[in-house]
Amino acid sequence: MKRQVLACKCPCSGGPGILELSEIIRCSPASHPCAPRRGLSAHLPLLSRLRFVFGTSVVPALDLVDRQSVTRFVSPSGRTVYQVVGSSGKLYTCYASCHFCSCPAFTFSVLRKGDNLVCKHLLAIYLSRATGACQEQSVSNQQLTALLLPEEK
Amino acid sequence: MAGAGAVGPRPRPLLLLGPTGSGRSTLLFRAALVGASVVSSARVLFLAPRPLERLPGGKAAGAGAIQRIHFLYPASFQELLQLVASLHQTLSSSSSMIVLDGLEEYLNNCSSPCTAAQLVALLLDTSNYFSQKRSHLSVGCQLIVSMKFPGEAGEEAEHFSAIEHYFPAHLWLHPDTGVDIGLDNQGLTKLIRAHLLQPGTKDQEWMVKFDAQGSMTISPLPCKNETENDTVSGNRPSVSEADATVPSSQS
Numbered sequence: 462m463k464r465q466v467l468a469c470k471c472p473c474s475g476g477p478g479i480l481e482l483s484e485i486i487r488c489s490p491a492s493h494p495c496a497p498r499r500g501l502s503a504h505l506p507l508l509s510r511l512r513f514v515f516g517t518s519v520v521p522a523l524d525l526v527d528r529q530s531v532t533r534f535v536s537p538s539g540r541t542v543y544q545v546v547g548s549s550g551k552l553y554t555c556y557a558s559c560h561f562c563s564c565p566a567f568t569f570s571v572l573r574k575g576d577n578l579v580c581k582h583l584l585a586i587y588l589s590r591a592t593g594a595c596q597e598q599s600v601s602n603q604q605l606t607a608l609l610l611p612e613e614k
Numbered sequence: 615m616a617g618a619g620a621v622g623p624r625p626r627p628l629l630l631l632g633p634t635g636s637g638r639s640t641l642l643f644r645a646a647l648v649g650a651s652v653v654s655s656a657r658v659l660f661l662a663p664r665p666l667e668r669l670p671g672g673k674a675a676g677a678g679a680i681q682r683i684h685f686l687y688p689a690s691f692q693e694l695l696q697l698v699a700s701l702h703q704t705l706s707s708s709s710s711m712i713v714l715d716g717l718e719e720y721l722n723n724c725s726s727p728c729t730a731a732q733l734v735a736l737l738l739d740t741s742n743y744f745s746q747k748r749s750h751l752s753v754g755c756q757l758i759v760s761m762k763f764p765g766e767a768g769e770e771a772e773h774f775s776a777i778e779h780y781f782p783a784h785l786w787l788h789p790d791t792g793v794d795i796g797l798d799n800q801g802l803t804k805l806i807r808a809h810l811l812q813p814g815t816k817d818q819e820w821m822v823k824f825d826a827q828g829s830m831t832i833s834p835l836p837c838k839n840e841t842e843n844d845t846v847s848g849n850r851p852s853v854s855e856a857d858a859t860v861p862s863s864q865s
Contacts, residue, residue: 538702539702539746539747540743556736556738557739557743558743559735559738559739559742560735561732561736561739563728563732565728567728568726568727572727572728572775572776572779573727573775573776602702602703606699606703609736609739610695610696610699611729611732
């Protein structure tokens with residue numbers, strides 16, 4: 462599925478396909494109210510649906526959720542930003558309202574080739590929010606500004 | 615993104631594209647003035663590499679509109695990033711419009727397509743943040759960015775391809791020769807055809823006329839297949855019939 466297909470339908474300004482992706486995640490197996498009771502296996506068709514849309518990112522993203530790798534930082538100004546600990550332990554910055562991740566896969570596969578909607582870190586944020594597995598941390602306004610900026614090389 | 619919370623209507627981010635001399639800065643400034651005139655709570659942030667050479671006066675400026683435009687001139691890509699990232703700390707009131715002129719000049723100092731995308735995503739995330747802060751009001755925060763047509767290959771094209779998807783609406787400016795309407799006879803110095811493309815709505819076109827006194831007139835062109843004027847959804851800046859004394863364009 463091409464990114465543009467979803468982007469075209471998106472009525473909000475949050476970047477490619479934000480609303481559609483939120484809907485898909487809301488209907489995903491992990492966020493289903495019955496999931497804890499019935500186990501994930503009861504929702505395999507839904508997992509397949511998730512895989513159909515997000516491809517091979519789904520399993521690594523669920524793994525990141527399991528490890529509680531997603532942290533949402535909030536400052537007194539109300540500004541938020543996410544950080545995800547990648548599988549190698551590296552920290553990636555993701556913006557709260559539009560699709561951006563500082564990982565190389567986002568640049569290559571989402572921005573350049575356009576063959577994926579999101580990277581596994583962005584997907585992990587959606588899934589973490591949906592399952593309540595997202596860590597929350599308060600920081601100062603100044604610290605939040607620093608988190609929004611690219612890492613200095 | 616998930617958990618962003620309910621916000622008011624979010625105007626679509628708009629990318630204004632045109633070649634050198636197509637009046638990008640002039641139109642952008644006009645949009646900022648319109649944006650600043652909508653309601654008294656409007657606050658426009660105008661970002662550019664350098665000040666416009668001449669600001670409009672008289673009726674075009676409106677009584678208080680220009681005072682509601684906050685001009686900032688970050689000199690480099692790094693300064694721009696720093697400024698945008700810290701707006702939540704530094705601005706006392708939420709912006710209703712963020713305008714960036716001359717994106718291509720900033721991208722010249724940008725190391726990679728990823729960093730270019732990060733700048734645009736940061737602008738978008740910031741305008742969404744202001745929309746959320748303004749959710750008690752009827753309109754959110756509009757983002758409008760102008761840039762010169764990128765080349766077809768090389769670094770410019772790579773940067774453009776990384777950022778274009780962040781803008782659902784594109785306004786293309788095409789200089790017109792004016793042969794058909796007799797440019798000289800009407801005292802006009804420049805004619806620009808503006809073509810708005812946004813998914814889910816009909817394309818729209820306007821003719822932008824500049825005369826020797828620096829006045830700008832914008833008039834809608836009929837759709838290719840229809841003659842009536844259709845309105846486009848979203849809160850793009852109004853570019854209906856208008857006269858304005860305009861600043862010298864830097865583009």
